[in-house]
Amino acid sequence: MAFHRVGAGGGMSLPLIRTLVDRLVGGLIVLCVSVAAIPVLVLLLFVLINGLPGMLTPGFFTDPPYPQGVPGGGVLNAIIGTLEIVGIGSLLAVPVGALIGIFLSEYGRNQVGNTVRFISDVFTGLPSIAFGIFGYTVVVLTTHHFSALSASIALAVLMLPVILRATETALVLVPNSLREAGLALGAPRWRVTLEIIVPAALGGIVTGALLAMARAAGETAPLLFTAFGNDIVQTNPWQPMGALSLTIFRNALVPYPNLQQQAWAAGLLLVALVAATNILARIYVRRIQR
């Protein structure tokens, strides 16, 4: 057995230069983390400070917007719109995306799977306004009408690649021994997949779906010429509809302070909605996995 002596004396004290390098690298890492974290914290703080007064205004949650120049008013139209548009979009995208993800993970080790993966990756990289154009040409132009549904479809297509890749990743992480254990009992492949593999990966699948929903909820560009916006409270998906992101976009550009305040408040509400969904999902996933 050979020993390599550290330092000439073989003592326990580290050489000065190593201590310095250690401190330096440690400091660099702290710096990098701060550079990444500070903008997020500043943003949250800004939204909180500027949005809270608007949110506490009476009628913010319960009233539709008033005409420009009239004080007061709320964003009820946008709250309902965001929930409905993202909700319908998720109903369309989550089942399809999860099924494609299952296919990719369990049956997609071939050319078909690689093609699907490639297309999905291309979709992930598309600018979100392109999905708006898709919704516009496919739904709005054919129905001759702006509608919440066209926005839902645009957002569904936007969510699809996120969901299917997250599902695939979650399923691939399930150990192969679990598949073999199921198959060794004489279970057909599809049963092993649906009854064993998918439940084992449910946490990852749900997380992926929620990430996609959060992203969709914050999108503005795909809604501009699909949902179009609507100052009247509207629940019919065939009609134009408001959305929180549209409220932020429109109200931030008008010279009325009360509407600008409303835009901040809508931003805060959007952040809070997304955060709440994520936290609830995590709690849910932890519970079903226990």
Next chain:
Amino acid sequence: MIATASMQTKVAPPPLRDVDAEIKLDARHVDFFYGDFQALHDASLAVQARKITALIGPSGCGKTTFLRVFNRMHDLVPGTRASGEVLLDGHNVLSPDTDVINLRRQVGMLFQRANPFPKSIYDNVAYGPHILGWSKIQIDQVVEESLKDTGLWDEVKDRLRRSARRWIRSPRCASRNSCKNSRSGIRS
């Protein structure tokens, strides 16, 4: 009875055969390849019905590989290939027209490591019979019997339905055969 099969030698010693014994599973001249690497060389083994047969050898000599051929688990690993014959009740398991799902229902397999499914204790024990389409009453009965046989019943009877991520190893009924009278269960 214990049969030892040395599988890395070119010619396996002739398995001990009892003339009167009913041979349940008969592996004849099995060669097995992982890609270009040949893992089994002309391995033969006769397994008698209603007897426990143990396969002994140093680690890495191919015991598990050999066993996995018996219910075609090697199909799941891309690039593997088995030749020779494995006769189960006279039918060659390795022939392309074998229904592997049915085969695996007849030839159960227990793995070296326990693989609890992300389900409740009850559902884990019941999964085999559940696949076979047993009735609820039959499954209830077999779950209770299996857990009693393994001495776990008293410990787990109150939390059978609770979904558990980390829990004790439990017996899983591989099939009617391997569960009820261990006719053709493989323990790896």
